Amino acid sequence: MSTPDVLTLRIGSRFLIVTLFPNLVFALLIGALMFAGAPSHRPDWHRLEQRLQDLSVVGVVLLGVSVLAFSVALHPLNYTLVQLMEGYWRGLPFGDQLQRSAEARGNLYRRELRRRGANGADVAALLYWLPPGNNPVRPTMLGNVLFAGEVRAGSRYGYWTEVVWPRLMPLLSDQIRSQLGDARNQLDAAARLASVGLLGVLTTTLLLIQYDVWLLVAVGCYLFAWTSYRSAVAAARRFSQGLAVAFDLHHLALWDALSLDRPADLDVEYETRAELLTRLFRDEHDLEPDERATFKYLPPPPPCPPCP
Template identity: 25%
Template sequence: MSSQSLADSAISVGSRIGRQFSIVSMLPALFLVLWSAALIASGAWQGGPQLKQLGHEFGQPTVAKVAWIILASLITGLFLHPLQFAMVQLLEGYWGHNRLARVLALIRIDHYRKKKLDLRKQAGSVDAQLRELVDARLVLDSDPATLEKEPITEEDREGLLDSRRGDDFTPWILAAETLGYAADRYPDASRIMPTRLGNTLRREEDRAGQQYGLDAVTTAPHFTLVAEERHLLYLRDTRQQLDTSVRLCVVSVLATAETVACLFTDRLWLLIALATHALTYLAYRASVAAADEYTAAVRTLIDLNRFKLYESLHVRLPVSTEDERRNNVKVIELLRGVPTNVSYKHPATGTPSTGAAPPTPPRSP
């Protein structure tokens, strides 16, 4: 097979695999292949990297070299693609059931439980300080006789903070909001996961659809079948961002391990591993940010398509949110496989519900 035909074959295979694979799998795989090729071309496996040798190999690209890089990236991406779900679970904190995995998970869970509690305490302390400072300012600005008749109210405090005089309290307001937001990023204490990504996904897993009595995990497959196409496209885009960040994080870990193995005895050259380590950290933080956007898309999908779900299940449409929550108790049990009694309301079709043909009118004599 010639170099040109090899390049054409590799490119044509990539074009037929699909958009999801090419973005989520191909780009991280290409990075890993290029990094590995750079280590090999520089002679890092045999001693200290030779930059002149690296420049010679990469400075003269040929069709054959490009074709082999593309082909190696395709093969690497094909092997990594089925492992996507396992990669996400690994970064979430599902590390298995062996003793070492359980110990590590417990250590990290305990860390995040303490961190959430500490954030709550700090937020409460800042709120108390802000309240004392505001009350002190109101006392200074008010007539003592008036305060004896009309004690300070929440409206007085809010009025002060909303006015120009409230500018002095901006640092405390910002600190309280920041600490409160950070604490809210965690799920309930009994549901905390051992990683930041796991806590981000678990928090919304527990909250999405809760106001309607819907369980997001149970109903997610059903929503993907009844939701509008444009809503699903938005959901897929956010999921693709999450998967790409997770894949890049994993291949960066592999590149870091590969770099350490090659340069372990090469003294200062080992510092090159800091580059891939930094990329691992950035990719992980990007995956957390992508998880926020993905879970927001899940919440929006439930908000906009829950009535389509009820109609598809032939369940009576609720007349109020209270009625909706009450009905969904049985609906969720049914979708979980629990035998329960749910009343159905079938749409009018214009034909008898039994499906039998209407009787033929008798002929006139």
């Protein structure tokens, strides 16, 4: 299979898993409740069965096309949705205040864990998935896991992950890239299902507020959203671990791809070379002439001898 075919397959499978399936679940839930009579009548299974029997093929096709068109329109917003679930709320109404307040509580929580010490396994595990050093604690568990994983992946070698990662990603082996893609799809799909569950809580509450026991549907939507969010956090941990593995196995390949001499050892890489390379990627004007002079291009390899 050619590279374009593989890329098309991945984009298609990501769209189906991350966007179309959650939207279809939501449409089927709300459609079933409305077919059963909500909100004007108490939902009734016999009414739902009758409405389904009366539904024409044209109606099914129109419903499917509507869900598909809606999913295509929303697909580019998946990244924004995950960022909101990570706690990047600035720009929203009252978002700045909420984010600062949540970060302040998170920083107090981290200081308390550090005061208790990292000797216990439970405390150490909690601290591991919080941002290291003086990086601010994010408002949500998902945000903390992703940010901690991103920072640690490159910082162990002295790199700033967010700057270096776009250059390193094309150098990954197919196996590592596939594992990272699968983990990211699982993360985004679980996050999308969590958002669908929360939207389902609001929508089903409005539809069923008059019908006592039927409000258990809203409770079920909440439990579904909570479970999906926990799954997103678990997938974020797998993605973070995969990101660390990618740096472990391929960080030196970056120097080879740039035709630059590798760092002599891990200490040199961590203390000087990785930081200089990161600063070069971020802004070439950030380096002094003597710092730029430390990068030595390697001569091209000699041509292979002709085959006999």
